[in-house]
Amino acid sequence: MLVSVYLIAITAEAMSGALAAGRRNMDLFGVSLVAFLTALGGGTVRDIMLGNFPISWTQHPSYIYLTIGAGLITMPIARVMHRLHRLFLLLDAAGLIAFTIIGCNVALELGYSIPVVVMAGITTGIFGGILRDVLCNRTPQVLRHELYASVSLLVALLHLLLRHLGVEEDINILASFAVGLALRLSAIRWGWSLPVFSYAPGRWHG
Amino acid sequence: MLVSVYLIAITAEAMSGALAAGRRNMDLFGVSLVAFLTALGGGTVRDIMLGNFPISWTQHPSYIYLTIGAGLITMPIARVMHRLHRLFLLLDAAGLIAFTIIGCNVALELGYSIPVVVMAGITTGIFGGILRDVLCNRTPQVLRHELYASVSLLVALLHLLLRHLGVEEDINILASFAVGLALRLSAIRWGWSLPVFSYAPGRWHG
Amino acid sequence: MLVSVYLIAITAEAMSGALAAGRRNMDLFGVSLVAFLTALGGGTVRDIMLGNFPISWTQHPSYIYLTIGAGLITMPIARVMHRLHRLFLLLDAAGLIAFTIIGCNVALELGYSIPVVVMAGITTGIFGGILRDVLCNRTPQVLRHELYASVSLLVALLHLLLRHLGVEEDINILASFAVGLALRLSAIRWGWSLPVFSYAPGRWHG
Numbered sequence: 001m002l003v004s005v006y007l008i009a010i011t012a013e014a015m016s017g018a019l020a021a022g023r024r025n026m027d028l029f030g031v032s033l034v035a036f037l038t039a040l041g042g043g044t045v046r047d048i049m050l051g052n053f054p055i056s057w058t059q060h061p062s063y064i065y066l067t068i069g070a071g072l073i074t075m076p077i078a079r080v081m082h083r084l085h086r087l088f089l090l091l092d093a094a095g096l097i098a099f100t101i102i103g104c105n106v107a108l109e110l111g112y113s114i115p116v117v118v119m120a121g122i123t124t125g126i127f128g129g130i131l132r133d134v135l136c137n138r139t140p141q142v143l144r145h146e147l148y149a150s151v152s153l154l155v156a157l158l159h160l161l162l163r164h165l166g167v168e169e170d171i172n173i174l175a176s177f178a179v180g181l182a183l184r185l186s187a188i189r190w191g192w193s194l195p196v197f198s199y200a201p202g203r204w205h206g
Numbered sequence: 207m208l209v210s211v212y213l214i215a216i217t218a219e220a221m222s223g224a225l226a227a228g229r230r231n232m233d234l235f236g237v238s239l240v241a242f243l244t245a246l247g248g249g250t251v252r253d254i255m256l257g258n259f260p261i262s263w264t265q266h267p268s269y270i271y272l273t274i275g276a277g278l279i280t281m282p283i284a285r286v287m288h289r290l291h292r293l294f295l296l297l298d299a300a301g302l303i304a305f306t307i308i309g310c311n312v313a314l315e316l317g318y319s320i321p322v323v324v325m326a327g328i329t330t331g332i333f334g335g336i337l338r339d340v341l342c343n344r345t346p347q348v349l350r351h352e353l354y355a356s357v358s359l360l361v362a363l364l365h366l367l368l369r370h371l372g373v374e375e376d377i378n379i380l381a382s383f384a385v386g387l388a389l390r391l392s393a394i395r396w397g398w399s400l401p402v403f404s405y406a407p408g409r410w411h412g
Numbered sequence: 413m414l415v416s417v418y419l420i421a422i423t424a425e426a427m428s429g430a431l432a433a434g435r436r437n438m439d440l441f442g443v444s445l446v447a448f449l450t451a452l453g454g455g456t457v458r459d460i461m462l463g464n465f466p467i468s469w470t471q472h473p474s475y476i477y478l479t480i481g482a483g484l485i486t487m488p489i490a491r492v493m494h495r496l497h498r499l500f501l502l503l504d505a506a507g508l509i510a511f512t513i514i515g516c517n518v519a520l521e522l523g524y525s526i527p528v529v530v531m532a533g534i535t536t537g538i539f540g541g542i543l544r545d546v547l548c549n550r551t552p553q554v555l556r557h558e559l560y561a562s563v564s565l566l567v568a569l570l571h572l573l574l575r576h577l578g579v580e581e582d583i584n585i586l587a588s589f590a591v592g593l594a595l596r597l598s599a600i601r602w603g604w605s606l607p608v609f610s611y612a613p614g615r616w617h618g
Contacts, residue, residue, distance in 0.1 A: 018403070019405055021349070021403060022403040022404060022405025023405050023406065024345050024349075025402050025403070025404045026345075026349045026402065026403060027349065027399060027400035027401065027402050027403070028356075028400040028401055028403070029349060029355040029356055029359070029400055030346070030348075030349025030355075031403050033349060033355070034349070044255070048254060048460060049456070049467060049470070050466070050470070051465025051466050051467065053257025054256070054257050054318075055255060055257065058255070058256070058318060058319075058322045061319050061320075061321035061322065064321045064322075064325065065321070074403075075401075075403045078403075078405050112466075112470060113470075113473050114473075115473035115476045115477070116470045116473065116476075119476065130547070134340060134546060134547070135336070135340070135345075135346060135349070136345065137343065137344060137345045137549065138549060139436050139438075139547075139548065139549045140442070140547060142442075143433070143436075143438045143439065143441060143442025143445060143446070143547070149441040149442075149445070150440075150441055153441070193439060194439035194440040194441055195439065195440055195487075196437050196438065196439050197430070197433060197434040197437070197438060197439070197440070197443050197486075197487045197490075198434060198437045199431055199434025199435050199490050200435065224609070225611055227555070227609060228609040228610060228611025229611050229612065230551050230555075231608050231609070231610045232551075232555045232608065232609060233555065233605060233606035233607065233608050233609070234562075234606040234607055234609070235555060235561040235562055235565070235606055236552070236554075236555025236561075237609050239555060239561070240555070250461070254460060259462075259463025260462070260463050260524075261461060261463065264461070264462070264524060264525075264528045267525050267526075267527035267528065270527045270528075270531065271527070281607075281609045284609075284611050340546060341542070341546070341551075341552060341555070342551065343549065343550060343551045
């Protein structure tokens with residue numbers, strides 16, 4: 001199940017990368033690269049951070065075709081996608097959760113300590129979006145918007161807690177998805193967000 | 207021959223990095239760092255992506271001196287270089303092709319599959335320019351301008367095809383250069399570019 | 413001693429990262445991430461560059477808590493910190509020097525050549541600040557301001573020279589700190605800076 005969700009997730013992430021590239025008037029190649037990095041950049045940064053070579057996607061060339069293909073197909077259908085906005089938010093949320101769980105599992109298998117496992121999960125979840133925004137020259141959205149990275153953190157902690165309690169992996173994954181999706185979709189629906197830190201030196205703030 | 211072209215190429219790339227740093231009013235140190243990363247950043251990202259440690263330039267300290275020296279010498283001669291614009295476009299094109307072929311060969315020797323080999327070639331070719339633009343806080347030019355990254359892609363594919371057909375390496379390199387240079391210089395001359403994807407949410411597009 | 417200075421330094425760097433995130437109105441999570449990367453990003457880039465896996469901080473989870481904690485505590489006390497500006501410049505300078513010496517020593521132990529050792533020292537010293545600025549979407553300050561990266565370069569060279577001359581490590585570290593702090597604080601006090609390269613194509617420059 002995690003694999004199916006993962007494939008859907010990298011497709012959705014690639015499309016979000018393509019749209020961001022389109023906002024910067026990039027060409028076919030730029031769209032492909034940003035789509036690829038948005039989808040697979042989180043796992044790449046995680047693998048480098050964990051010293052986990054060869055990097056996962058280099059062993060699965062089909063992921064390269066899938067993400068670049070998804071990026072390119074976004075160009076003619078961008079207008080239609082606009083109407084499927086809600087579906088994309090759902091797929092994106094599912095992707096965030098799948099990426100987080102996969103990231104935790106990779107670090108666990110390599111024997112890293114719990115704090116590093118959590119960071120590997122979050123890194124897999126959010127770094128694709130950060131790379132997308134850095135390449136498109138804007139402040140990373142995931143660090144500013146309604147609950148997003150926090151959902152990744154919570155899913156990582158929940159997944160590790162259930163694992164520690166001896167819950168079977170399949171049930172664990174289902175529970176992590178249920179809680180993560182509920183939280184993320186609620187955050188979108190009601191605009192939940194973390195407190196924002198606004199610091200303007202020279203003026204009053206707090 | 208590839209080595210000579212490579213040395214000329216990293217010099218030219220370092221100079222292009224120095225000019226970009228100058229546009230941001232960086233100091234001597236910033237110019238050196240941006241020059242270094244523009245010239246050797248593509249190979250660095252490739253080596254990290256392939257898990258190819260130690261990273262190439264750490265075994266060739268002379269490359270460090272050459273690129274930083276080229277960056278610093280750009281400062282007094284920037285005015286003159288303006289007149290040599292065409293020469294620089296030629297050197298830059300040669301560098302793009304040399305970087306691409308070298309990147310493919312590194313990945314081939316490590317036993318990666320063809321799609322990864324192609325990506326290693328392109329990464330070596332274009333990531334120096336991407337790092338330059340990210341450090342100088344602008345949207346990467348190589349993802350927007352006339353055929354550039356596409357030339358890298360085509361050279362990588364051609365090089366691998368000729369290799370697959372059993373063409374001798376020297377002739378292969380010459381052919382790759384001939385086709386790559388012809389394509390890149392034609393693109394500059396006649397302004398060839400890939401279709402651009404312009405996406406402005408909320409407005410009509412397509 | 414180096415370890416104590418290091419802990420103070422990553423705390424100070426984390427706080428500087430949090431302030432930068434606050435200027436971009438990031439949320440709690442963004443503040444934590446930028447604080448973490450500002451403090452530990454330099455060492456991370458160094459370890460990746462040297463192929464030194466596992467990356468240092470993954471073996472010291474307490475560093476994760478310390479830097480994220482320092483980032484979060486910055487939010488309520490930012491107003492007070494404004495008055496402690498000078499103390500922070502001092503801690504930041506001490507951190508720059510400690511990071512540089514540690515970076516050199518890591519590369520030395522791995523058997524890299526002197527130019528790479530120097531680059532490892534500088535990378536550890538300044539890359540946290542560069543990552544902070546790239547994430548906050550601004551041109552890296554360390555590449556533009558009064559003597560900063562140059563202090564890192566000088567400390568690296570001095571440290572290696574004293575080591576080459578057979579000076580005992582403790583005295584070497586003290587001397588490196590004395591010279592580095594004197595230079596950095598003088599540069600701040602009297603506004604010393606490196607020559608700036610301003611290049612504006614199409615206009616006169618020099």
